[in-house]
Amino acid sequence: xxxxxxxxxxxxxxxxxxxxxxxxxxxxxxxxxxxxxxxxxxxxxxxxxxxxxxxxxxxxxxxxxxxxxxxxxxxxxxxxxxxxxxxxxxxxxxxxxxxxxxxxxxxxxxxxxxxxxxxxxxxxxxxxxxxxxxxxxxxxxxxxxxxxxxxxxxxxxxxxxxxxxxxxxxxxxxxxxxxxxxxxxxxxxxxxxxxxxxxxxxxxxxxxxxxxxxxxxxxxxxxxxxxxxxxxxxxxxxxxxxxxxxxxxxxxxxxxxxxxxxxxxxxxxxxxxxxxxxxxxxxxxxxxxxxxxxxxxxxxxxxxxxxxxxxxxxxxxxxxxxxxxxxxxxxxxxxxxxxxxxxxxxxxxxxxxxxxxxxxxxxxxxxxxxxxxxxxxxxx
Amino acid sequence: xxxxxxxxxxxxxxxxxxxxxxxxxxxxxxxxxxxxxxxxxxxxxxxxxxxxxxxxxxxxxxxxxxxxxxxxxxxxxxxxxxxxxxxxxxxxxxxxxxxxxxxxxxxxxxxxxxxxxxxxxxxxxxxxxxxxxxxxxxxxxxxxxxxxxxxxxxxxxxxxxxxxxxxxxxxxxxxxxxxxxxxxxxxxxxxxxxxxxxxxxxxxxxxxxxxxxxxxxxxxxxxxxxxxxxxxxxxxxxxxxxxxxxxxxxxxxxxxxxxxxxxxxxxxxxxxxxxxxxxxxxxxxxxxxxxxxxxxxxxxxxxxxxxxxxxxxxxxxxxxxxxxxxxxxxxxxxxxxxxxxxxxxxxxxxxxxxxxxxxxxxxxxxxxxxxxxxxxxxxx
Numbered sequence: 042x043x044x045x046x047x048x049x050x051x052x053x054x055x056x057x058x059x060x061x062x063x064x065x066x067x068x069x070x071x072x073x074x075x076x077x078x079x080x081x082x083x084x085x086x087x088x089x090x091x092x093x094x095x096x097x098x099x100x101x102x103x104x105x106x107x108x109x110x111x112x113x114x115x116x117x118x119x120x121x122x123x124x125x126x127x128x129x130x131x132x133x134x135x136x137x138x139x140x141x142x143x144x145x146x147x148x149x150x151x152x153x154x155x156x157x158x159x160x161x162x163x164x165x166x167x168x169x170x171x172x173x174x175x176x177x178x179x180x181x182x183x184x185x186x187x188x189x190x191x192x193x194x195x196x197x198x199x200x201x202x203x204x205x206x207x208x209x210x211x212x213x214x215x216x217x218x219x220x221x222x223x224x225x226x227x228x229x230x231x232x233x234x235x236x237x238x239x240x241x242x243x244x245x246x247x248x249x250x251x252x253x254x255x256x257x258x259x260x261x262x263x264x265x266x267x268x269x270x271x272x273x274x275x276x277x278x279x280x281x282x283x284x285x286x287x288x289x290x291x292x293x294x295x296x297x298x299x300x301x302x303x304x305x306x307x308x309x310x311x312x313x314x315x316x317x318x319x320x321x322x323x324x325x326x327x328x329x330x331x332x333x334x335x336x337x338x339x340x341x342x343x344x345x346x347x348x349x350x351x352x353x354x355x356x357x358x359x360x361x362x363x364x365x366x367x368x369x370x371x372x373x374x375x376x377x378x379x380x381x382x383x384x385x386x387x388x389x390x391x392x393x394x395x396x397x398x399x400x401x402x403x404x405x406x407x408x409x410x411x412x413x414x415x416x417x418x419x420x421x
Numbered sequence: 422x423x424x425x426x427x428x429x430x431x432x433x434x435x436x437x438x439x440x441x442x443x444x445x446x447x448x449x450x451x452x453x454x455x456x457x458x459x460x461x462x463x464x465x466x467x468x469x470x471x472x473x474x475x476x477x478x479x480x481x482x483x484x485x486x487x488x489x490x491x492x493x494x495x496x497x498x499x500x501x502x503x504x505x506x507x508x509x510x511x512x513x514x515x516x517x518x519x520x521x522x523x524x525x526x527x528x529x530x531x532x533x534x535x536x537x538x539x540x541x542x543x544x545x546x547x548x549x550x551x552x553x554x555x556x557x558x559x560x561x562x563x564x565x566x567x568x569x570x571x572x573x574x575x576x577x578x579x580x581x582x583x584x585x586x587x588x589x590x591x592x593x594x595x596x597x598x599x600x601x602x603x604x605x606x607x608x609x610x611x612x613x614x615x616x617x618x619x620x621x622x623x624x625x626x627x628x629x630x631x632x633x634x635x636x637x638x639x640x641x642x643x644x645x646x647x648x649x650x651x652x653x654x655x656x657x658x659x660x661x662x663x664x665x666x667x668x669x670x671x672x673x674x675x676x677x678x679x680x681x682x683x684x685x686x687x688x689x690x691x692x693x694x695x696x697x698x699x700x701x702x703x704x705x706x707x708x709x710x711x712x713x714x715x716x717x718x719x720x721x722x723x724x725x726x727x728x729x730x731x732x733x734x735x736x737x738x739x740x741x742x743x744x745x746x747x748x749x750x751x752x753x754x755x756x757x758x759x760x761x762x763x764x765x766x767x768x769x770x771x772x773x774x775x776x777x778x779x780x781x782x783x784x785x786x787x788x789x790x791x792x793x794x795x796x797x798x799x800x801x
Contacts, residue, residue, distance in 0.1 A: 042781045042784070042785045042786070042787050042790075043781075044569060044572065044781065045572070045576060047571040047572055047573075047576075047603075048573075049571045049603045050602065050603065076723075080723075081597075082569075082570055082597065083568065083569030083570050083571060083597070084568060084569065084570075084595055084596075084597060084777070085568050085569035085595075085777065085778050085781075086778040086779075086781070086782065089778060089781050089782060090569060094571065095569060095570075095571035095572070098571075099569070099570055099571035099603075123601055123602055123603065124570065124597075124601065126599060126600060126601055126602075128599055128600065128636055128637060129637060130599070130635055130636050130637055130657075130660040130661060131597075131599040131600075131635075131636070133660055133685055134596070134597060134599075134635070134657065134660055134684050134685065135597070137685060138596070138597070138657070138659075138660070138684035138685050139683075139684055139687070139724075140687075141659070141683075141684065141685050141686060141687030141688045141691075142683060142686075142687030142691070142718055142724045142725065142726075142754075143687065143691075143724065143725065144687075144691035144692070144725050188463065188464060188465050189424060189462075189463030189464065189465035189470060189475060189479070190462055190463050190464075190475075190479055190504065191427040191429045191463060191474065191475035191478075191479035192424065192425070192427055192475070193427075193428075196425060196427075215464055215465075216464075216514070216518070217461075217462065217463070217464060217504075217511075217514060217515070217518070219506060219508055219510070219511040219514075220506060220508065220511075221503055221504065221506055222430065222503055222506075223427075223429045223430065223479075223503065255510055255511075255514070256508055256510050256511070256664075257508060257509060257510055257664035257665070257667065257668055277510075277514065277518070279518075279521070280510040280513055280514055280518070280662060280664070281510060281662045281664065281665075282660060282661045282662035282665060284636075284637035284660070284661065285637070285661075285662060285665070287637065288637055303519075303521075303522060304514050304518035304519055304521065305513055305514065305517060305518050305521050306521060306522075307519070307520070307521030307522030307523065307524075308521045308688050308689045308692075308695060308696040308697070309688045311521075311522070311523075311524040311692075311695055312524070312688075312691075312692045312695070315688060315691055315692070316688040317688070338522055343456075343460075344519075344522045344523065345522065345523065345524050346522075374522075397464070397465065398465050398466040398469060399466075401422045401423075401424065401465075401466070401469050402466065402469060404422070405422045405423075406422070407422050410422070
C-alpha cells in the first residue's frame with residue numbers, strides 16, 4: 042500500500058549535518074547519501090510514499106557532495122527543524138541514530154538553525170564564567186582529580202586540601218568514584234568541600250571541588266552536592282545520556298559549572314571511517330548539552346587521540362553556535378607536567394590542564410607539586 | 422608522593438568481564454590486560470600506590486589469558502563487586518569506561534556475581550510475560566511500526582488499527598516519532614491506543630501499542646503513556662542511557678513491557694576489534710537495564726550485522742544471569758516477509774519478527790498483509 046504524501050506544516054527552517062562517506066564515484070556516494078536521508082527520518086521505502094510534503098520536507102535532503110580526498114567525500118544533509126524539535130535526544134537520533142549502525146558513515150559537523158539553537162542554553166558558565174569563578178583572568182586553568190578509588194573520604198579530602206593549597210583551580214573526583222562503600226558520595230563531598238574551603242581560606246584562593254555525579258539518580262546527587270557546597274559537577278554523558286547533562290545544566294536551582302568526562306564515549310570516535318568526529322562529540326554535542334568544560338585524552342598520552350583530533354575538539358568548543366558560550370577544552374589522560382610547555386604552544390591559554398598521577402610522581406610534597414604545576418602553566 | 426595502600430572493606434566477591442585483546446605474544450597481551458585493570462579502576466600509576474588493599478582488592482585482576490585465534494586473545498578480568506556497587510552507570514563505567522578510548526580492546530561478555538545480579542530486576546515481563554500479554558503461547562511474536570514520520574496522528578492510528586486487525590501483536594511507534602508538531606506525543610498515543618483497542622474488540626485479539634518514549638523527560642512521557650492506556654514502551658538506551666531504561670523498567674507504577682531500540686548504539690559494535698560485542702550490548706546489557714525485547718538489525722538486511730552476530734544476541738538474551746528473565750530478540754531493519762521461513766530456521770519460535778516497510782509493499786490491503794505475515798510466522 043502506498044502511504045499518503047502527507048500535509049506537513051513545516052516552517053521551512055532546516056539544519057544541516059555534515060557527514061563523511063566513502064566511495065569511488067560521486068554517483069555512488071550520492072546514492073548512499075540519499076539512503077542516509079531516508080534512514081534518519083522516515084525510515085520507510087521512499088517508493089511507497091506518495092508525492093507530497095513527506096517526500097518534499099520531512100525526508101532529509103542532500104545539499105552538497107564534495108570529494109575531499111581519494112574515496113573520502115563530504116556530504117551535507119539538511120533536515121527540517123521540526124523533525125528534531127527542541128529535544129536533544131531526538132536531534133542526536135536524527136543526525137546519527139540508525140546511521141550509527143552503518144560502519145562507513147561518520148558524522149563530522151553540525152550546522153544548526155536559529156530556532157533550534159535558541160532552544161538550547163548551552164554552558165551556563167562557559168569559559169568566561171568559569172574563569173570568573175576561580176579568579177583566573179588570563180591563564181590556563183589547572184585541574185586534577187582526587188584518587189585512587191579505594192582511599193577513604195578522609196584521605197581523598199586530604200588530597201583535595203593539598204591540591205587547593207597548591208593553587209589547583211579545579212579539584213574533581215576521579216570519574217570512577219561513585220557511591221562505593223569505601224568512599225560514599227555524601228561523606229566524600231562533605232569532606233572535600235570542607236577541605237577545599239579551608240585551603241582557600243588559608244591562601245585567599247578560589248579553588249573549587251567538583252564531585253562526580255554520574256549515576257542513575259544524577260539530579261538527586263547533583264542537588265545534594267549543591268546543598269553540601271560543591272563548586273561544580275563532573276558527569277559522563279556517555280553513561281547518563283547527553284540530555285541528562287542538559288537537564289543538569291539547565292537546572293536553575295543547581296546552577297553549577299559542569300565538566301563532562303568521556304567514559305564510554307571512546308567507541309564513537311576511535312575508527313576514522315565511522316562514528317562521530319571528535320569535533321562534534323566532545324566539542325559541539327557536549328556544548329549543546331551544557332558542559333562548561335570537556336575532558337578528553339590528550340594526544341601523546343596513553344590513549345589514541347591525534348594532535349589534529351585534539352585541535353578539532355578545541356575548535357568545536359568555540360565555533361559560533363547561536364548564543365551558546367564557548368566551553369573549555371580539558372585535555373587529560375596520563376598527562377605529564379613536563380609536557381605543559383609544549384601543550385601551551387598547542388592550546389594557548391584557553392584550556393584546562395588536567396593532570397592526575399603525574400602530580401604525585403614529582404616528589405613527596407603535593408602542595409609543592411601543585412605550585413610547580415601552576416607555575417609551569419603561568420609561564421607563557 | 423606515594424599513596425597509602427588503603428584499608429578497604431571488601432567482601433571478596435568479584436565479577437568478571439571478558440575482553441578480546443590483540444597481540445603477538447601472551448606477555449604482550451598480559452601487559453596490556455594489566456593496563457586495563459588499572460585504567461578501569463584506580464586510573465592511577467600503580468607504582469605510586471603502597472602495598473595494601475587497593476592493589477590487592479580494588480585494582481582489577483587478570484584471571485586468564487587465552488589465545489583464541491592468531492593475534493586474538495580472550496582475557497578475563499575480575500573486579501571487586503563493591504567497585505561497581507548496585508549502579509548500572511558505574512558497572513558500565515568499570516567494565517568499559519575509559520577502555521572505550523582504546524581502539525583495540527573489545528568487551529565481549531560479562532559474568533556477574535550473585536550480589537551484583539541480585540541488585541537488578543531485569544525484564545519485568547521477559548519472554549513468558551510478553552507472551553502472556555499478547556496471548557501467544559508458542560509462536561513467534563509479530564511486530565511492526567506506525568510510520569513514516571510526517572503522517573498525522575489520525576493517519577498513524579489508522580495504520581495501527583489495520584495492523585492490529587491483521588493480528589500483529591506489537592504495534593510500536595517508529596523510533597523517530599518523538600513529539601513533533603505533525604504528530605504530537607499525547608494525541609498520537611490517545612489515537613493509537615484507541616485504534617488498537619477497537620481492533621482487539623473486533624478480533625478478540627490482544628495486540629498492544631507501544632509508543633516511543635525516548636526523550637529527556639522519559640519518565641514523564643512513560644507515565645503519560647501508561648495513563649493513556651499504552652500497552653508497552655519503546656526506548657532507545659543509546660539516547661537516554663541504559664540506567665534510564667532501568668529506572669523505567671523498575672517503576673512499579675508504570676509496569677509496562679519495554680522494547681529497546683539500537684539507535685545511536687551502532688558505533689559500539691561495528692568494528693570487530695573494539696567496542697562491545699553484540700552479545701553484551703544488545704543481549705546482556707539491554708537485559709540488565711530491564712528491556713523485555715531488544716531490537717537489532719537482522720543479518721542480510723540494509724545494515725551490517727552478520728548471522729553470527731545475530732545468533733550471539735539471541736544467546737545474550739537467554740544466558741543464565743541470576744534471576745533475570747530472558748528477553749526477546751527482535752530482529753528488524755529492512756526485513757522482508759519472504760525471509761520469514763529462513764528466519765524461523767535461524768531463530769526458532771522465541772523471537773519477535775519486526776517488519777516495517779515490507780508489510781506495505783505486498784499489496785493495497787494492509788490487514789490482509791498483516792494476516793499473511795502472521796500466517797508465515799505460524800508455519801513451523
